[in-house]
Amino acid sequence: MNYLITVVIAARNAEQTIERAVNSVCETGDAKILLVDDYSDDDTVRLAKSRGGDLLEVVTPREKIGLGNARQAGLESVDTPYLMWLDADDELLAGRLDRMLARLEKGADLVFDSAELCDGASGKFIKNLQIPSFLWEGMGLYRSFERNYLPGPAWPAARVEFARKVGYDPEQNACEDTDFILRALRLGAKWELLSEVGYRQFAYETSLSRDLTHQRRFLARAFSKHSFLELEAFLKGKGVEAGLLAWCLCSNALFRGDWPQADLYAREAFGESAKESEELLLPWRVGFDWLSCFIRGSVALLNGKGEAEALLERCVELEESPDALNNLGVVRAKLGKRNEAVDCFEKALQLMPGYLDARRNLENAEVAANITTHPLRRFESRSGY
Known part of the structure; x- marks a missing residue:
């Protein structure tokens, strides 16, 4: 046959x-x-x-x-x-x-x-x-x-x-x-x-x-097999609009561990002149303001910049989500606010009991270093972290 x-x-x-x-x-x-x-x-x-x-x-x-x-x-x-x-x-x-x-x-x-x-x-x-x-x-x-x-x-x-x-x-x-x-x-x-x-x-x-x-x-x-310049040109050629393109490159840079490049693209995707993109928001089921504060705050945290705490505090005010709480806890731990950091990690685990980053941070709150670089997935098929 x-x-x-x-x-x-x-x-x-x-x-x-x-x-x-x-x-x-x-x-x-x-x-x-x-x-x-x-x-x-x-x-x-x-x-x-x-x-x-x-x-x-x-x-x-x-x-x-x-x-x-x-x-x-x-x-x-x-x-x-x-x-x-x-x-x-x-x-x-x-x-x-x-x-x-x-x-x-x-x-x-x-x-x-x-x-x-x-x-x-x-x-x-x-x-x-x-x-x-x-x-x-x-x-x-x-x-x-x-x-x-x-x-x-x-x-x-x-x-x-x-x-x-x-x-x-x-x-x-x-x-x-x-x-x-x-x-x-x-x-x-x-x-x-x-x-x-x-x-x-x-x-x-x-x-x-x-x-x-x-x-x-x-x-x-x-x-890393796809340079940022190559990838930007490729996606532009496919008609990807500017805000979504910048977020895609930011996400890519975060997975590579290239924090300065992530900062550059985060400012482009979520800065003051950025336009809200419906397509960008589709996976997250969150508002643009929340996503903007989470990404810019997390990138600032990774780059050691002082605005991280204010951005992540604003993010938690918009929605008390486990990922935002975890990263805010890391900021506060780095600032020596141990009790406030522990409170953030405990709240994150109440919302998501199996959340690994928050659990590890809670176990060693003085040197909490487990930063969640991307928003936790909120759609059914890939929600686990």
């Missing part, structure tokens, strides 16, 4: 979940299965073969480097026109293959859909992760240069010929999916977004994606 699409699974020591993943492909539609075995020393390969049979092929990367390298090895080994990624601890849902393949055959280079989130330990359903509605509007996926808004950037279907032009960076050991998308967008990718839930993700406490320090380091690496 001549298959049109290959489901590619990169795996290392996934014996606990690989059968479920492979089964989901076999039950979902007509596809080849490519297991990229990233030097497993458990029963992953045998179990995958026992379920996949003749549909399943196994390849091993030339070196044991990391996920970016494993993805590139898989991309190089596919012999069908299209591919679909599947994590070794997740599964496909019925209808996904046919839906996404139809969009690829009509000319899309990349297709993304929504997902169902389940607890890894119990299998219990948690919630659906919908693609945010604002990604269908205005800037669309170009907002990926601002931050990742997609519930599953690692799970798209793709046109193989185009994906090989982009390639995966073997040294990108986290955020390799976001890195791929950013470079794909710069190369003119044609994308499709689907509202249907076609993917089931299982969340585990031990997942590397929960290591925020690791994730931010590699996101900074991915963002």
Whole structure:
């Protein structure tokens, strides 16, 4: 049989979940299965073969480097026109293959859909992760240069010929999916977004994606491949209006840890002459004044500027949100106002009990240094921090 699409699974020591993943492909539609075995020393390969049979092929990367390298090895080994990624601890849902393949055959280079989130330990359903509605509007996926808004950037279907032009960076050991998308967008990718839930993700406490320090380091690496001048010219060429463009660059700079550049773009996006942008506000569900005070106050805090306290106080007056309270607490801790700082962290945790920055700051209020650089996400599918 001549298959049109290959489901590619990169795996290392996934014996606990690989059968479920492979089964989901076999039950979902007509596809080849490519297991990229990233030097497993458990029963992953045998179990995958026992379920996949003749549909399943196994390849091993030339070196044991990391996920970016494993993805590139898989991309190089596919012999069908299209591919679909599947994590070794997740599964496909019925209808996904046919839906996404139809969009690829009509000319899309990349297709993304929504997902169902389940607890890894119990299998219990948690919630659906919908693609945010604002990604269908205005800037669309170009907002990926601002931050990742997609519930599953690692799970798209793709046109193989185009994906090989982009390639995966073997040294990108986290955020390799976001890195791929950013470079794909710069190369003119044609994308499709689907509202249907076609993917089931299982969340585990031990997942590397929960290591925020690791994730931010590699996101900074991915963002840094696009200079601010290049990115500004690219987004202007896509018709992005000035205020949203400045915010996108500010957000990008914050993830890179380039505080002076973030300050420059924050003043452009939220300064006295800045115009309120409805599209800019779509993800946050906050007023322009609140967002302006939060961003300018947080950037001032990161740059050690004195106006940070007044701006964040104003932000808390507008809305007593956990992120604004946390950053105001950091300002007050730096000013030696320990009791006031502790009060801010405690209020932040009352509003969001699992908020990591506030918890760490409360544990060591004298030297509180965990600044939340971006507003906490307020839309359902990506609200966790």
